[in-house]
Amino acid sequence: MKRFIDLADLEPAAVRDLIALAQKLEREPEPEALAGKVLGLLFMNPSLRTLASFQAGMARLGGRSFVITPGQGTWQLETRLGAVMDGDRAEHIREGLPVLASYADAVGIRSFAEGKDLAADMAETGFKAMAELVDKPLVNMESAMNHPCQALADWKTMDELDVPAQGKFVLSWVNHPRALPLAVPAATLTMAAQRGMEVVVLRPEGYEIPQPLADKARRLAKASGGSFTETTDRTAALKGARVLYAKEWGSTRHYGDPSADAELRRQLAHWKVDEPWFAPADPACHFMHCLPVRRNVAVTDAVLDGPRSVVLREAYNRMPAQMAVLHRLLAR
Amino acid sequence: MKRFIDLADLEPAAVRDLIALAQKLEREPEPEALAGKVLGLLFMNPSLRTLASFQAGMARLGGRSFVITPGQGTWQLETRLGAVMDGDRAEHIREGLPVLASYADAVGIRSFAEGKDLAADMAETGFKAMAELVDKPLVNMESAMNHPCQALADWKTMDELDVPAQGKFVLSWVNHPRALPLAVPAATLTMAAQRGMEVVVLRPEGYEIPQPLADKARRLAKASGGSFTETTDRTAALKGARVLYAKEWGSTRHYGDPSADAELRRQLAHWKVDEPWFAPADPACHFMHCLPVRRNVAVTDAVLDGPRSVVLREAYNRMPAQMAVLHRLLAR
Amino acid sequence: MKRFIDLADLEPAAVRDLIALAQKLEREPEPEALAGKVLGLLFMNPSLRTLASFQAGMARLGGRSFVITPGQGTWQLETRLGAVMDGDRAEHIREGLPVLASYADAVGIRSFAEGKDLAADMAETGFKAMAELVDKPLVNMESAMNHPCQALADWKTMDELDVPAQGKFVLSWVNHPRALPLAVPAATLTMAAQRGMEVVVLRPEGYEIPQPLADKARRLAKASGGSFTETTDRTAALKGARVLYAKEWGSTRHYGDPSADAELRRQLAHWKVDEPWFAPADPACHFMHCLPVRRNVAVTDAVLDGPRSVVLREAYNRMPAQMAVLHRLLAR
Numbered sequence: 001m002k003r004f005i006d007l008a009d010l011e012p013a014a015v016r017d018l019i020a021l022a023q024k025l026e027r028e029p030e031p032e033a034l035a036g037k038v039l040g041l042l043f044m045n046p047s048l049r050t051l052a053s054f055q056a057g058m059a060r061l062g063g064r065s066f067v068i069t070p071g072q073g074t075w076q077l078e079t080r081l082g083a084v085m086d087g088d089r090a091e092h093i094r095e096g097l098p099v100l101a102s103y104a105d106a107v108g109i110r111s112f113a114e115g116k117d118l119a120a121d122m123a124e125t126g127f128k129a130m131a132e133l134v135d136k137p138l139v140n141m142e143s144a145m146n147h148p149c150q151a152l153a154d155w156k157t158m159d160e161l162d163v164p165a166q167g168k169f170v171l172s173w174v175n176h177p178r179a180l181p182l183a184v185p186a187a188t189l190t191m192a193a194q195r196g197m198e199v200v201v202l203r204p205e206g207y208e209i210p211q212p213l214a215d216k217a218r219r220l221a222k223a224s225g226g227s228f229t230e231t232t233d234r235t236a237a238l239k240g241a242r243v244l245y246a247k248e249w250g251s252t253r254h255y256g257d258p259s260a261d262a263e264l265r266r267q268l269a270h271w272k273v274d275e276p277w278f279a280p281a282d283p284a285c286h287f288m289h290c291l292p293v294r295r296n297v298a299v300t301d302a303v304l305d306g307p308r309s310v311v312l313r314e315a316y317n318r319m320p321a322q323m324a325v326l327h328r329l330l331a332r
Numbered sequence: 333m334k335r336f337i338d339l340a341d342l343e344p345a346a347v348r349d350l351i352a353l354a355q356k357l358e359r360e361p362e363p364e365a366l367a368g369k370v371l372g373l374l375f376m377n378p379s380l381r382t383l384a385s386f387q388a389g390m391a392r393l394g395g396r397s398f399v400i401t402p403g404q405g406t407w408q409l410e411t412r413l414g415a416v417m418d419g420d421r422a423e424h425i426r427e428g429l430p431v432l433a434s435y436a437d438a439v440g441i442r443s444f445a446e447g448k449d450l451a452a453d454m455a456e457t458g459f460k461a462m463a464e465l466v467d468k469p470l471v472n473m474e475s476a477m478n479h480p481c482q483a484l485a486d487w488k489t490m491d492e493l494d495v496p497a498q499g500k501f502v503l504s505w506v507n508h509p510r511a512l513p514l515a516v517p518a519a520t521l522t523m524a525a526q527r528g529m530e531v532v533v534l535r536p537e538g539y540e541i542p543q544p545l546a547d548k549a550r551r552l553a554k555a556s557g558g559s560f561t562e563t564t565d566r567t568a569a570l571k572g573a574r575v576l577y578a579k580e581w582g583s584t585r586h587y588g589d590p591s592a593d594a595e596l597r598r599q600l601a602h603w604k605v606d607e608p609w610f611a612p613a614d615p616a617c618h619f620m621h622c623l624p625v626r627r628n629v630a631v632t633d634a635v636l637d638g639p640r641s642v643v644l645r646e647a648y649n650r651m652p653a654q655m656a657v658l659h660r661l662l663a664r
Numbered sequence: 665m666k667r668f669i670d671l672a673d674l675e676p677a678a679v680r681d682l683i684a685l686a687q688k689l690e691r692e693p694e695p696e697a698l699a700g701k702v703l704g705l706l707f708m709n710p711s712l713r714t715l716a717s718f719q720a721g722m723a724r725l726g727g728r729s730f731v732i733t734p735g736q737g738t739w740q741l742e743t744r745l746g747a748v749m750d751g752d753r754a755e756h757i758r759e760g761l762p763v764l765a766s767y768a769d770a771v772g773i774r775s776f777a778e779g780k781d782l783a784a785d786m787a788e789t790g791f792k793a794m795a796e797l798v799d800k801p802l803v804n805m806e807s808a809m810n811h812p813c814q815a816l817a818d819w820k821t822m823d824e825l826d827v828p829a830q831g832k833f834v835l836s837w838v839n840h841p842r843a844l845p846l847a848v849p850a851a852t853l854t855m856a857a858q859r860g861m862e863v864v865v866l867r868p869e870g871y872e873i874p875q876p877l878a879d880k881a882r883r884l885a886k887a888s889g890g891s892f893t894e895t896t897d898r899t900a901a902l903k904g905a906r907v908l909y910a911k912e913w914g915s916t917r918h919y920g921d922p923s924a925d926a927e928l929r930r931q932l933a934h935w936k937v938d939e940p941w942f943a944p945a946d947p948a949c950h951f952m953h954c955l956p957v958r959r960n961v962a963v964t965d966a967v968l969d970g971p972r973s974v975v976l977r978e979a980y981n982r983m984p985a986q987m988a989v990l991h992r993l994l995a996r
Binding site for chain 1 (some may be wrong): 367368370372396398400404405406407410414415416417418419422423424426427428430431432434435436
């Protein structure tokens with residue numbers, strides 16, 4: 001493996017191998033596996049889990065990391081091709097990124113969606129431009145439309161909780177103070193499709209899954225014996241569900257228009273997961289979320305702190321999942 | 333030892349054992365003692381000594397650290413229970429902290445006083461709520477009313493300077509542009525009481541030591557053969573003193589009221605340590621301060637740069653003191 | 665070697681030895697050479713290459729680093745002697761720096777020019793005051809008038825590109841949105857003089873090289889068989905050049921006067937390196953720059969992305985060059 005950009009680049013069997021490696025590293029630590037290796041981490045956007053778990057995971061394999069955060073000790077980086085750089089961005093990624101890569105044995109990049117043009121974000125134009133500048137093993141630490149480390153951790157979590165491979169997986173839109181990127185919903189629904197699950201996206205009007213993403217989910221589902229549908233009907237969606245995965249995202253109908261999104265959202269405060277949501281679900285239905293989550297906006301304290309919630313396990317699994325990825329990218 | 337939260341949780345003999353271990357680690361480094369261990373450091377407030385000395389000390393024992401600083405590369409964390417999180421704080425400590433702890437073998441937390449309600453801060457409601465979320469060995473890197481790492485380093489410093497266990501220890505209020513927390517004064521006076529010293533707090537009217545803290549100091553002093561008194565009389569306080577420990581803190585009479593504090597403080601600019609202060613003291617009297625210190629506001633350049641000043645030694649001692657704590661928490 | 669402050673402190677033969685060590689460390693890594701050593705890095709100014717390459721280089725030698733960035737997780741540091749510290753700077757470098765040094769085995773400091781008084785900056789009053797406070801091996805990570813790590817990396821780069829020791833080296837002023845410090849031009853032209861090159865500084869009126877710096881360059885050139893001249897004539901300057909090293913700097917005629925500098929600069933937008941600049945040069949002439957660079961302000965995309973450009977190699981060479989320096993400062 002040279003790059004870990006999109007979980008869908010791997011066959012389901014290869015994903016299962018990665019998870020098996022993650023579990024092996026938990027049972028039998030390899031504290032010298034990446035001795036002498038250096039991981040360069042570029043955060044164009046803020047982070048908590050990713051920032052901590054990559055450093056901790058690399059350390060647990062004997063390697064070391066450095067972190068570059070434009071705007072925090074490092075100047076802002078320009079990304080526009082052909083820019084006349086007479087503003088406040090002191091360096092272009094066309095120099096900055098290859099330079100960082102030249103100091104490292106592998107590179108991780110976090111770069112969120114621009115949030116203006118849905119087609120450009122769907123095409124991952126920003127992340128692809130950055131990835132092209134890196135000639136070392138590369139990890140996507142969250143791009144415009146993907147978050148493969150989260151998806152891998154979530155798959156591992158479901159395996160450990162014995163969520164059936166064919167179980168019903170409901171990805172539900174939930175409320176948030178503002179429009180958020182589609183990275184996690186995209187990564188999550190394709191992961192669940194790839195795992196062979198009955199994937200249902202529950203969301204209000206105006207928050208439809210973009211066509212190319214729905215097509216990708218259907219293709220992956222078909223290959224694995226799963227399915228993909230979308231609905232606004234909460235009771236139907238949750239009937240028999242094994243997982244309710246809550247996630248916030250911006251209106252796809254009004255992509256790049258925060259005021260139209262806010263207008264639409266004004267009627268949607270009831271899209272906050274509460275215990276009654278689970279009435280039609282399988283009694284063992286789990287509550288999942290990638291974190292960070294707005295308590296009492298996206299989900300009630302009662303659900304988040306209750307027995308259905310597996311959010312801390314998902315977050316913990318980021319570390320072993322990423323250790324498996326780094327091991328594959330860097331160990332001899 | 334599972335947690336290092338308050339020096340007063342330890343018997344004086346256990347404190348002396350920790351200092352002996354710190355001194356042993358200085359003489360006989362153990363560069364592999366914490367190999368493979370990861371320390372997670374959460375800084376809710378800024379830092380220089382603590383930030384550097386924990387990372388350096390962990391490295392000198394063969395371990396590794398990661399640093400999370402909300403507001404600097406990581407979003408702000410919400411701490412209020414039951415909050416409806418529709419503002420700018422993207423994540424609650426109820427998720428953030430257990431997640432960070434799950435990546436680490438031990439956790440350090442710095443979280444200053446809220447500075448609004450004296451009883452709440454005295455009760456350490458904020459730090460206790462955070463500590464409850466961590467199921468790993470935990471170090472208090474400064475809380476509302478405590479700073480045990482500073483206290484341990486100061487005790488070690490006094491031992492090395494042959495300050496007698498029964499010597500007179502004067503904690504003097506000094507001036508500052510604004511109200512500061514009580515963490516260091518509280519940690520310092522209880523440490524000196526626990527060491528068996530004749531503790532005198534010298535301070536202006538309005539800056540009294542809160543009753544529960546005074547009670548704690550008296551209890552500790554009694555057990556160790558020391559004493560605790562408070563005065564506004566500088567000459568009497570410093571008569572025969574072996575240590576003048578200067579520290580800034582906010583008015584306890586006007587706790588949480590910065591303008592009343594500022595009004596009171598307007599008359600107190602002469603509370604700036606200068607050489608004449610030492611006239612009644614023992615000739616060998618040392619000047620101590622935890623740093624950072626406002627030169628020519630809290631203390632003159634002449635005293636701080638003069639032979640009485642042991643502030644750099646105190647600061648250096650943070651590292652070996654904390655190495656002893658980490659060794660106890662993490663070494664097999 | 666105890667300190668690496670100015671490349672000109674070393675004889676040319678000693679510089680060549682350092683480069684040879686850098687190249688040896690590239691061929692034969694020494695992943696345990698600095699095991700147990702801790703490097704403390706103080707960044708008074710932002711950074712990308714320096715921040716990443718020192719951490720990565722130290723890691724590749726088995727050592728560890730901590731980073732302190734005033735204003736980013738640490739308060740601002742006061743530098744003025746005798747200051748009455750009643751403003752927003754919470755700590756003086758007179759405490760801060762010795763404390764950081766006491767935790768570390770070696771220290772790196774980045775502290776840019778104040779940009780107000782040319783004589784004071786030329787005298788390195790700021791960096792010298794900081795250096796005096798450090799009793800450990802010390803590396804200049806860029807001061808008011810120097811950047812020896814960049815100079816060493818550039819010398820190594822020219823050696824590897826077979827740029828003749830007596831070749832013509834043109835340091836050309838180029839445009840920038842605002843006045844920048846003289847650190848890199850100073851370090852670069854003295855490095856090239858020390859290497860024995862025919863050094864020509866090409867710059868507009870008002871951007872003259874300060875006399876003490878020109879004298880230093882002439883002295884170094886004389887000792888190595890090189891030369892130093894200054895001109896405003898681009899064609900003459902570039903005739904036969906083997907290197908065009910572009911760099912931005914503030915007007916030395918209007919030092920500390922940004923509006924006069926901006927006024928002068930209004931007519932200088934054509935000082936942007938483009939392919940026609942190279943017409944009089946040696947066909948093998950390289951384009952060099954220390955980065956970060958403003959694309960299409962200081963240099964066109966075509967030149968920067970073209971075959972003449974060796975900026976990424978220069979930046980990469982920061983790491984092995986600094987590894988050699990750290991090895992000399994810290995290895996037994």
